[in-house]
Amino acid sequence: VPLERTRNFSIIAHVDHGKSTLADRMLELVGNIYKPGEAPGAAPPGSTKAAMAAAKAAESVANEQVLDSLKVERERGITVKAQTASLLYVPSGGDPDKPYLLNLIDTPGHVDFAYEVSRSLAACQGALLLVDCTQGVQAQTVANLSTARKSGLEIIPALTKIDLPNADPEPALEQIESVLRLPTDDVPWTSGKTGDGVTDALDAVVRRLGMPKGRPDAPTRALLFDSWYDEFRGVICVLQVVDGVLEKGDRVQTSHGDSQYVISELGLLTPGRHPVRRILAGQVGYVVTGMRDPREARVGDTVVVVQGAGATPAGEPPVGPLPGFEPSKPMVFASIFPVDTSDFDGLRVAVEKLALTDSSVTLVKENSSSLGFGFRCGFLGLLHMDVFHQRLADEFDMPVIATAPMVPYRIELEAGHSMPAGAAGTEAATPDEDGLITVERPDDFPDPNIIRRTFEPMVKASVIAPSEAYSSIMSLMQTHRGRSDEISYLDDGRVLMKYIMPWQEVVTNFFDKLKSATAGYATFDYEPAGYEASNVVKIDMLLNGAPVDSLSFVAHRSSAEVQGRRVAQRLRAVIRRQQFEVVIQAAFGKKIFARERIPPYRKDVLSRSGKTVGGGDLTRKRKLLEKQKKGKARMRSVGNVQLSQEAFHAVLSRG
Numbered sequence: 163v164p165l166e167r168t169r170n171f172s173i174i175a176h177v178d179h180g181k182s183t184l185a186d187r188m189l190e191l192v193g194n195i196y197k198p199g200e201a202p203g204a205a206p207p208g209s210t211k212a213a214m215a216a217a218k219a220a221e222s223v224a225n226e227q228v229l230d231s232l233k234v235e236r237e238r239g240i241t242v243k244a245q246t247a248s249l250l251y252v253p254s255g256g257d258p259d260k261p262y263l264l265n266l267i268d269t270p271g272h273v274d275f276a277y278e279v280s281r282s283l284a285a286c287q288g289a290l291l292l293v294d295c296t297q298g299v300q301a302q303t304v305a306n307l308s309t310a311r312k313s314g315l316e317i318i319p320a321l322t323k324i325d326l327p328n329a330d331p332e333p334a335l336e337q338i339e340s341v342l343r344l345p346t347d348d349v350p351w352t353s354g355k356t357g358d359g360v361t362d363a364l365d366a367v368v369r370r371l372g373m374p375k376g377r378p379d380a381p382t383r384a385l386l387f388d389s390w391y392d393e394f395r396g397v398i399c400v401l402q403v404v405d406g407v408l409e410k411g412d413r414v415q416t417s418h419g420d421s422q423y424v425i426s427e428l429g430l431l432t433p434g435r436h437p438v439r440r441i442l443a444g445q446v447g448y449v450v451t452g453m454r455d456p457r458e459a460r461v462g463d464t465v466v467v468v469q470g471a472g473a474t475p476a477g478e479p480p481v482g483p484l485p486g487f488e489p490s491k492p493m494v495f496a497s498i499f500p501v502d503t504s505d506f507d508g509l510r511v512a513v514e515k516l517a518l519t520d521s522s523v524t525l526v527k528e529n530s531s532s533l534g535f536g537f538r539c540g541f542l543g544l545l546h547m548d549v550f551h552q553r554l555a556d557e558f559d560m561p562v563i564a565t566a567p568m569v570p571y572r573i574e575l576e577a578g579h580s581m582p583a584g585a586a587g588t589e590a591a592t593p594d595e596d597g598l599i600t601v602e603r604p605d606d607f608p609d610p611n612i613i614r615r616t617f618e619p620m621v622k623a624s625v626i627a628p629s630e631a632y633s634s635i636m637s638l639m640q641t642h643r644g645r646s647d648e649i650s651y652l653d654d655g656r657v658l659m660k661y662i663m664p665w666q667e668v669v670t671n672f673f674d675k676l677k678s679a680t681a682g683y684a685t686f687d688y689e690p691a692g693y694e695a696s697n698v699v700k701i702d703m704l705l706n707g708a709p710v711d712s713l714s715f716v717a718h719r720s721s722a723e724v725q726g727r728r729v730a731q732r733l734r735a736v737i738r739r740q741q742f743e744v745v746i747q748a749a750f751g752k753k754i755f756a757r758e759r760i761p762p763y764r765k766d767v768l769s770r771s772g773k774t775v776g777g778g779d780l781t782r783k784r785k786l787l788e789k790q791k792k793g794k795a796r797m798r799s800v801g802n803v804q805l806s807q808e809a810f811h812a813v814l815s816r817g
């Protein structure tokens with residue numbers, strides 16, 4: 163297919179507005195590139211198991227969602243990993259001998275992956291922006307549109323779910339015009355369920371998007387925007403050839419890496435693998451090389467040809483990277499520890515395997531003074547963290563204790579001071595080019611006396627909710643240090659409120675509170691908004707006089723003591739009585755400002771309300787003992803106090 167008949171596009175939408183359903187319906191209606199009888203190859207999700215499931219789904223088509231194949235994605239109905247599919251499409255009234263090659267670049271629909279989304283969008287000329295016509299414009303619709311506009315994309319708004327009995331297209335169209343400021347004269351009305359309007363959407367893509375720009379004769383530059391790990395083939399990269407050509411046998415290299423690789427296979431994704439001989443400028447496809455380490459496949463990196471048709475001619479300087487690359491930056495940190503201390507090796511094997519299919523998680527071994535060996539993990543955001551924990555449980559059956567998440571703070575030290583090595587055996591942090599040190603663990607927070615200034619990460623949050631909720635949202639935002647940025651009323655009785663707020667406040671259970679403040683009606687989204695100077699301090703939690711590093715946290719000075727008292731109270735509620743007294747304290751520096759006490763229990767384990775269980779009642783006795791043993795499975799002792807996962811939740815919900 164020539165370049166004039168190629169279109170690269172993506173679909174963006176608020177969660178649950180029907181993106182995956184519509185994409186699957188597109189594949190089902192038109193997406194048959196492989197010849198009859200030819201089996202599709204393994205599809206590109208995060209794990210081999212999932213790949214097989216997806217390949218199977220692709221074969222049986224329909225009903226199952228082909229594009230969302232990771233188990234957690236299905237369970238939560240979200241797209242964690244972008245997936246790409248090429249389809250051959252003859253537009254309505256078009257010449258059947260002249261089909262268009264449409265490359266559908268699915269994007270992860272979550273703010274955690276904002277950078278990954280921006281790189282995927284960089285490979286597109288336009289995007290279908292879906293609005294569920296029973297829900298109207300939502301917070302994520304606004305945020306997605308802003309990202310797409312930043313990438314300079316042509317936006318085609320489209321309505322979804324028009325088959326539903328309560329479908330009400332008029333207000334949705336009105337909002338597309340007034341809130342999103344997009345023209346509504348050419349909006350496809352679609353249903354991923356019945357297939358209605360799907361061809362209208364594809365026709366609009368063909369008609370309204372330009373062909374990919376690119377210089378076929380220039381030295382090759384390809385934008386790597388996704389990758390996955392295949393147990394047998396190693397790392398498989400998904401890329402768009404921007405200039406030049408990629409061919410089987412080419413020796414290639416990335417602009418931000420040193421290693422060279424030889425292309426052993428390349429092709430189109432349908433979404434199974436469909437090998438071809440070469441990928442030309444403007445086209446999207448996958449590449450298999452000998453690459454084994456997923457961290458070598460950096461999203462946003464540029465693949466150049468060292469030896470092959472697309473190589474730079476001898477004597478010319480090598481081609482530079484495509485713009486827009488950023489190294490992956492974790493935005494939230496939390497530690498995990500095996501429930502059974504002797505099983506650190508089991509945990510290590512599990513997290514290393516998991517990291518193969520998730521190259522954006524960072525792992526540093528740590529030695530906590532309270533919980534022993536574990537890993538400090540860095541995640542792109544809260545969803546990314548949840549997915550990692552859930553996969554650890556689902557796919558590796560690995561029970562862990564996870565600490566409350568913390569955001570990266572940046573610290574300027576007083577002149578003449580440097581950071582000591584991390585308390586948990588991690589290396590001493592060194593200042594970046596701005597002279598700032600990043601702290602990712604509460605216990606690494608330096609002594610306040612040597613801190614000149616601290617900076618915390620901010621986000622720009624968008625909330626859409628019924629107007630009645632306006633004042634409760636405002637007061638919630640106030641207690642979470644939000645600064646109002648913009649307020650506009652939508653015509654359907656809802657209000658759009660934009661705030662600048664500290665990212666740490668969002669991390670500390672904010673969404674749950676917003677939901678309950680608005681009876682579940684609010685939608686919420688955010689984008690990173692840089693760092694701001696802030697007065698934050700570390701609060702220590704002590705059990706029987708000894709500080710417990712895994713329970714300490716960082717909070718804003720103004721609410722630090724309130725939070726410390728709250729954590730102490732919550733801990734009192736979740737720590738089981740022991741045979742001795744437990745004293746819980748919160749301290750700021752040397753100053754103890756909160757104290758809670760759990761009195762010892764004096765009764766025998768096997769007694770109930772003072773009466774000893776009769777000697778004859780063996781089964782009941784055994785059951786009681788077993789129940790106690792089970793409870794223990796999820797407990798860790800710190801000093802001589804037993805802590806369950808709830809203790810760490812107490813720290814999480816302190817805000």
Ligand code: GDP
Pocket residue numbers: 175176177178179180181182183184239240241322323324325326352353354355356
């Ligand atoms: P995504 O989060 O945007 O990928 O949304 P999904 O495609 O997963 O859809 C969310 C829910 O809406 C699922 O339960 C779908 O079955 C349902 N859904 C999606 N599209 C339609 C549609 O056109 N009509 C109807 N009736 N339901 C739909």
Ligand code: MG
Pocket residue numbers: 181182183230239240241271
């Ligand atoms: Mg989806």
